[in-house]
Amino acid sequence: MITVENLKKEYKLVKRDPGLKGAMKSLFNRKYETKHAVKGIDFTIEQGETVGYIGSNGAGKSTTIKMLTGILTPTSGKVTVNGLVPYENRQKNAVNIGAVFGQRTQLFWDIPVRESYNLLKHIYEIPEQEYQETIEMFTEVLNLESLLGIPVRQLSLGQKMRCELAAAFLHRPKVVYLDEPTIGLDIAVKVKIRKFIKEMNQRWGTTVLLTTHDMQDIEEICDRIIIIDGGTILYDGGLDEIKKQFGQKRVIHFELADKEKFELPSALNGQVEVLPNEEETKISLSFDHEAVKSSFVISEMMSMYEIGDLNIADPKIETIVEDLYNKQEQGEEHEKVLANS
Amino acid sequence: MRRYTRLYWEFAKSHMKVMMEYRIDFLIGVASVMLEQFASIFFVKVVFDHIEQINGWSFYEILFIYGIAATGRSIHQIFFDNLWTLGWQYIRPGKLDRLLIRPVNPLFHVVADRLHQDGFGQLIIGLIILGTAIPQLDLVWGAAEIAMLVIMIISSGLIFVAINLFFATFSFWMIDSLPIVWAVFNLSDFARYPLTIYHKGIRMFLTWIIPYGFTAFYPAAYFIDKSGYKEFALWTPVAAIVCCVLAYAFWNRGLKAFASTGS
Ligand SMILES: Nc1ncnc2c1ncn2[C@@H]1O[C@H](COP(=O)(O)OP(=O)(O)OP(=O)(O)O)[C@@H](O)[C@H]1O
Ligand SMILES: [Mg+2]
Numbered sequence: 001m002i003t004v005e006n007l008k009k010e011y012k013l014v015k016r017d018p019g020l021k022g023a024m025k026s027l028f029n030r031k032y033e034t035k036h037a038v039k040g041i042d043f044t045i046e047q048g049e050t051v052g053y054i055g056s057n058g059a060g061k062s063t064t065i066k067m068l069t070g071i072l073t074p075t076s077g078k079v080t081v082n083g084l085v086p087y088e089n090r091q092k093n094a095v096n097i098g099a100v101f102g103q104r105t106q107l108f109w110d111i112p113v114r115e116s117y118n119l120l121k122h123i124y125e126i127p128e129q130e131y132q133e134t135i136e137m138f139t140e141v142l143n144l145e146s147l148l149g150i151p152v153r154q155l156s157l158g159q160k161m162r163c164e165l166a167a168a169f170l171h172r173p174k175v176v177y178l179d180e181p182t183i184g185l186d187i188a189v190k191v192k193i194r195k196f197i198k199e200m201n202q203r204w205g206t207t208v209l210l211t212t213h214d215m216q217d218i219e220e221i222c223d224r225i226i227i228i229d230g231g232t233i234l235y236d237g238g239l240d241e242i243k244k245q246f247g248q249k250r251v252i253h254f255e256l257a258d259k260e261k262f263e264l265p266s267a268l269n270g271q272v273e274v275l276p277n278e279e280e281t282k283i284s285l286s287f288d289h290e291a292v293k294s295s296f297v298i299s300e301m302m303s304m305y306e307i308g309d310l311n312i313a314d315p316k317i318e319t320i321v322e323d324l325y326n327k328q329e330q331g332e333e334h335e336k337v338l339a340n341s
Numbered sequence: 342m343r344r345y346t347r348l349y350w351e352f353a354k355s356h357m358k359v360m361m362e363y364r365i366d367f368l369i370g371v372a373s374v375m376l377e378q379f380a381s382i383f384f385v386k387v388v389f390d391h392i393e394q395i396n397g398w399s400f401y402e403i404l405f406i407y408g409i410a411a412t413g414r415s416i417h418q419i420f421f422d423n424l425w426t427l428g429w430q431y432i433r434p435g436k437l438d439r440l441l442i443r444p445v446n447p448l449f450h451v452v453a454d455r456l457h458q459d460g461f462g463q464l465i466i467g468l469i470i471l472g473t474a475i476p477q478l479d480l481v482w483g484a485a486e487i488a489m490l491v492i493m494i495i496s497s498g499l500i501f502v503a504i505n506l507f508f509a510t511f512s513f514w515m516i517d518s519l520p521i522v523w524a525v526f527n528l529s530d531f532a533r534y535p536l537t538i539y540h541k542g543i544r545m546f547l548t549w550i551i552p553y554g555f556t557a558f559y560p561a562a563y564f565i566d567k568s569g570y571k572e573f574a575l576w577t578p579v580a581a582i583v584c585c586v587l588a589y590a591f592w593n594r595g596l597k598a599f600a601s602t603g604s
Contacts, residue, residue, distance in 0.1 A: 011603065066603060071441045073600040087600060094444040106439045108454075111355045122351045123443055125344075 001207055002045040002068065002175065007077035009038040009063050037063040039231035040077065047174070048205040050198075052222035052239075054212065056325060060231045061211040062101075065177050068209070069099055082174060095124065098168035098176040102183050105160060106167050107152045113163050114148040117170060124171035131170075138166040141196050158189040165193060169200050175207040176200075182217055194220045215321065227324060234324055242320060249323070250289040254301055255281050255308035265300045272297060281308070348445065349453050356456035367458045374462030378411060382470065396538045401477035402565055403534065408474055409490075410533045410557035412467030413497025419460030421502045423451055427509040428517030437599070448506075448592060480564060493560035493574075496581035500556050501529070503584035506592055513595035529553045535568075555580045 015033040016022050038060040045051055055061055066072040067079055070086030070093050079086060086093045100106065107116040121131045139145055142162045152160060161181065168176055178197070182190045198221055200206050210221060218225060218239070225242060227235040235242060256262060259281055264274060268285075271292045275284040285297060294312060301307060360367050382404070389400040423430075431437040431451060440450045480486070508525050511518035532553035536544045547554040555577045563574035 063603070066438070069442050071438050071600065072603050073597075090441060091444045091446070094442050097442060099439075099442055101435070101438065104435055104439065108355070110359050115355050115358070119351055119355060122348055123445055 001047045001049075002043075002081050002209070003079070004041060004043050004064075004068075005078040006040045006042060007038060007064070007067065007079060008036070008040050008075045009060075009067060009072065010075045011035040011037055036231055038067070038074075041228065041231075041233050043226055043233065043236055045207060045209065047207055048201065049224060050201050050208045050210070050222045052210050052212065052218035052225040053228065054215075054218065054225060054321065055228040055234075059228045061228060062179055064228070065099075065179050065209070065211065069097060069177060070094070095171070096174045098171065098173040100161075100164050100168045100176075100178045100181045102180040103157070105152055106164055107160075109153050110151055112149050112151050113144070113155075116152065116163075117148075117167065120167060120170050126171050130172070134170060134172065138169070138196075141199060142166055142192060158185050161185060161189065161193065165196060169206070172204055173206065175209070178208065178210045178212075180212055181210070182212060182214055190214070190217070197221050227321065229325060249286060249320075250294060251275065251284055251286045251313040252294065252297060253277070253311045253313065254283045254285070254305075255310065256283055257281075257306045257308060259283060262305065265304050267300050268292070268297060345446075345449060348449075352453040353456055360456070360458055370458040371462035371465070374459045375466050378463070378466040378470075382407065396535060397567070398535045398538075401474045402561075404470055404474040405478060405564070406535065406557045406561040407533050408467055408470035409494060409497055409560050410467075410529070411463055411470055412494045413556050413560075414501055414529075415460050415464035415467050416495065416498025417460075417501035417505065418457055418463050420456070421452055421505065422457035422460065423455040424502070424505045424509045425519065425522065426455075427451065428512030428515070428519055432512050432599070433517065447596065448589070478564070486564070489563065493563065493577055496578045497556040497560055499581040500552060500584050503581070503588040504529075504551060504553070507584075507588040510588070510592045510595040513599050525551060529556060532557050534558075537568075552580055552584060 011034070013033045013035055015031040017025060041064070053061055053064070063072065067074050068081060068086060070088075070090035073087045081093060082096050084093045084096075107113065108119060111119075117135060120126075121128075126134075139148070142165065144162060144166060147155060147159050147163060152163070155163065165181065168178070176197075181197075182193060185193070194217060197208060197210070201208055201221075208221065210217065212218065222239060224238055225235070226233060237245075262283055264272065264285075268287075272285050272287040275286050277284045285301075287297060298310065301310075385403060385407070386400070388395075389403075393399070395403070431440070437447065437451075440447045443450065475482070504525060505522060508518055508522040511521060528547070528551055531539070531543070532547055536547060536554050536558045539547075544554070548559075559570060559574045560577050562568035562570035563577070565571075
């Protein structure tokens with residue numbers, strides 16, 4: 001479905017000294033700086049997969065998606081989507097794809113949502129029957145009924161995003177790229193949107209590539225994640241595997257009668273870390289569950305303190321990813337130190 | 342081609358619905374353009390009250406040139422007005438991205454995104470001026486002449502479009518080329534008078550470099566024997582096609598540059 005081989009994108013930036021003088025200088029004597037946004041990545045995605053594409057700000061996610069949609073031409077490397085090279089056959093490729101780009105609207109600003117959809121119907125040449133069925137279904141799943149008559153510019157962010165999503169799936173594309181579809185939304189809308197994406201994937205086998213900074217999106221929608229950092233891929237694999245591989249960290253929250261007096265039991269020293277906890281009566285302990293058993297931590301704590309309540313937290317993808325980023329950063333720093341010495 | 346015609350019609354229907362919803366804005370837009378045009382014709386009229394001819398051109402002949410310019414410009418203004426907004430509305434805010442992932446020609450999409458009400462004022466004025474000027478000219482009008490006038494007006498419109506497209510395309514490399522597009526567009530005012538009243542250099546410039554001469558003076562000269570440009574005027578449709586081809590090729594280059602820089 002989607003194959004990416006040794007894909008690279010470099011941006012050329014005009015380098016400029018600060019101030020007016022620098023600006024004048026760069027007018028006559030341009031110096032370019034090359035920004036390696038994507039540094040040779042590889043992956044393949046099969047029809048019907050739901051892939052979370054995650055990474056910190058500036059990691060290269062949007063750049064990759066723009067190359068997959070054909071908006072950007074890669075500096076080098078290969079991309080094919082559905083057998084087409086997107087940037088060479090942009091319009092042909094466009095028939096098979098749908099996209100949502102963060103807070104930028106895809107709909108027509110001044111005209112009512114229903115009219116917008118009608119124009120999209122003509123643009124994508126959707127058969128009338130199919131169009132009616134699709135609209136009816138979307139209206140129900142996304143609660144669009146009351147929004148259809150309103151011009152897009154009068155919609156709230158959450159309402160707009162629901163309409164956007166419907167627009168991206170309207171022509172039943174084979175692949176949908178979602179670049180931060182839940183940014184700035186409240187929980188209720190997020191839940192609705194996640195449910196919708198999942199349903200479309202199951203019903204039509206739509207391939208979904210999703211970027212987000214909300215790990216809950218990933219947990220609920222994706223079977224697989226690709227983590228990118230600094231333009232290179234750090235991890236590519238199933239969601240369950242990454243939890244198994246990196247998710248040995250456990251966190252237990254204890255409610256204590258007297259937090260002031262707390263001191264880590266000596267038996268746990270060196271193996272358990274005390275995490276900061278804002279709440280006045282609670283304490284959080286983090287440990288590697290391969291090295292120490294949860295039951296051991298709990299019994300040690302019970303024997304020393306009066307425990308009101310306790311709660312074992314699941315290994316969250318969030319903490320795993322954070323760990324991975326941190327490891328990467330430490331690695332880089334390590335390299336730097338080596339390079340300097 | 343058929344598909345694009347149908348698609349354009351669908352876009353236009355939506356725009357017209359919006360226009361009808363904001364009827365007051367529509368009327369004010371049309372009226373203000375008409376007022377503006379009347380003011381500049383009034384100015385010409387005042388000049389002619391004092392002298393009979395300018396360089397051998399009578400008032401009604403100049404009015405005729407004016408009328409062709411106004412009608413040609415209205416084609417541009419009604420259907421292609423969105424070219425003005427290419428930089429700040431499409432390229433900078435990333436709206437062009439969304440057009441690039443649709444299965445239509447992006448230039449078509451930009452153009453079809455707007456139908457400009459003020460252009461209708463321009464069209465009405467243009468037709469009124471032509472209707473006033475033509476009976477006063479010493480001409481016989483047959484079907485052939487009318488067909489020729491229509492061809493000339495369409496060519497005039499296309500040249501306005503091509504020149505605007507060409508300079509708007511610079512927005513792919515600059516933050517916004519709007520000031521340049523404006524500056525160039527203002528030159529078209531010169532072309533509403535007989536080019537023969539100008540210095541040779543200006544005449545050459547408006548014929549071969551920025552060919553606004555073909556938007557009014559040359560088309561009009563076809564119908565006015567004494568101009569001495571009757572034959573040269575026949576090149577007008579050719580000039581229009583050449584300009585469109587060049588501008589479109591340049592636009593494609595701009596798109597290509599956009600695809601490699603992403604901004
Ligand atoms: N048009 C551009 N010109 C120059 N540099 C760019 C351009 N677009 C992005 N970059 C740079 O390329 C890098 C990758 O950007 P990209 O937008 O792909 O990141 P991202 O992973 O989507 O980040 P975020 O999570 O913040 O959206 C960044 O360092 C960014 O500054
Ligand atoms: Mg991004």
